[in-house]
Amino acid sequence: MKIKNRIKHIIKKFRSKGYKRFDGYLRIYLTLECNLCCPYCVNQCHSKKKIKNIALIPGNKWVSAINKIGKDVIFTGGEPTLHPDFFLILSSINPEIKIKVYTNLIWTEDFIKRFINEAPKTIQLYTSYHPSGGKPEPFIDRVLELKKHHFNIMVHSINHKNQIESVQKSWELFKESEIDLIIDEDQTVLFPDACSQDQKKSVLCSKKIILISSDGYRYQCVSKMVRRKDPLENIIQDGLKSDLVVSHCNEYGYCAPCDMLGEVTIKEK
Template sequence: MLNPVELPQHYNYIGVFLSLACNLSCSYCINHTVGLDQKRRHLSGKEWVDAINRIQPQDGTSISLQGGEPSIHKDFYYILQNIRTDLNIDLLTNIQFDPYEFIERIPTSRFNHDLPYPSIRVSYHPETMDLGETVEKVLILKKAGYPIGIFTVDHPISKAQTEKARIVCHDNGIIFKTKELLGKYDGQLFGTYKYDDAIFAKELKTVQCRTSELLISPEGNIFRCHHDLYNKKMPIGDILDNDFKIEDIYRECKYYGMCNPCDVKLKNNRHQEFGHCSVDIKF
């Protein structure tokens, strides 16, 4: 058994990227804009279970299984079945899997039903997904007792589809929320950011940056931000290293201006209070 990894009190998010590959390909996916390398080694299910089970969150902070698409990991169900039951688990998925197999293999008790948001968050992408099929799958899981909702990116090209999805979800009692489009579309920058000059800048700056997130890549490396994780730059540790400890410090970064929008946007914290930013930057 690996030594526990204690998280600082202010840490707001734990992102476990089981895979950066995806079984869909959306034109606006932010991963396409940041040099994402999808061909990466994956930890085995056993390695992921060992890694996740050593994490000691503060105040019940959830561990988010995400990607890419986490359900395409070959040991997806093994991982869910063997994570410590006292850990809160969130699942971010495009729900391309069979919902009946999910019900058969994963109990509803695996997910926390008392959070201010659904633990299973289904990403609906009108460009590549059928609304009827998506709603049908979500209803199967909802009726079986899973805390689940549908989330979609508020993109200019899919306003009509988004409004239709909102109505259909309302009529079926499904939680439905939109998320800001991040990045550029048709020459316009979308998103609400704490650091406006941190993305798509012509010149880079050197800054000191401190994270409030534990981000673990498919191969088990720990990164301080999404930019570094997606581009495999400067890992700060290995989740399978028995001696790994989180250093809650400011670190030098020479890539300010190329930040991933996810890192510098303003968003809700884990308590659903708006105004949180994943990083704190000193200039």
């Protein structure tokens, strides 16, 4: 199968994979800072309004909140491995809680060694290959090193219009190394109305997803989280309320590309 067709096939698989299901995970953005700056990033790393971490929650507070809530957890960001207590958090969470880490894998050799020695082998790594982080070969070496040490690791990239060619070329290199590079559709293409940043519409928005920012506050969606608008409960102080959040929102059209993932219902008012 030619690369282009193969990529279409992979994207089709993604579309039919049931990306609307609520998975019950706490999605914790340990930090919104990142060591990359991708053109499709929602955290505004390339804008003048760059997000600063207003507060980072110390690892012990995250651990006690997560263990108390008892739900499985995804650590994401930004780049979650930049949190200074990253290893403490991984090693102190109740072993019955499943952990996934979303990372760009821009890791130094020392960091990889530490991860191999200290991280529980049950962690699932969801790594993203972003061409803004450099050529694929060093990334592939890091994946192979982690696989050699029996980590469960998935690799994906994004079919964004600015990087289609480089992603297609990289796909061949990953294949030669026996790594299945999953290519996800650019979500601004999948959900153009929601993310056009053209017109704002008033809607009733219901979302079943648990998004927690780096200061412990929950937000209904990523768009509101990166703008720090309408914070909900703080899971460090208040614990977690209902899985479902419903609001009258007058900013449909300015949703983040990933905001249409999870269980979402939008009704025009």
